Amino acid sequence: MSHTDLNIIAYCCEHCAYAAADLAGGLRMQYPPEIKIVLLPCTGRLDVLAVLHAFEAGADGVLTAG
Numbered sequence: 001m002s003h004t005d006l007n008i009i010a011y012c013c014e015h016c017a018y019a020a021a022d023l024a025g026g027l028r029m030q031y032p033p034e035i036k037i038v039l040l041p042c043t044g045r046l047d048v049l050a051v052l053h054a055f056e057a058g059a060d061g062v063l064t065a066g
Contacts, residue, residue: 006034006061008036009035009036012039013040016065017066
């Protein structure tokens with residue numbers, strides 16, 4: 001599996017990690033295109049079933065950032 005074949009789902013808190021990713025975008029910083037960000041109201045609301053569904057849908061990895 002090459003680096004470009006990866007599919008990473010990042011569940012990000014809208015007040016912390018997502019705000020940081022948004023700020024990085026505003027500063028024209030980039031992150032790998034293999035990372036797909038999913039906005040959450042709070043990482044504490046992430047359901048384990050959502051993580052399992054991500055893997056079932058083909059995700060190679062899941063990141064939770066708060």
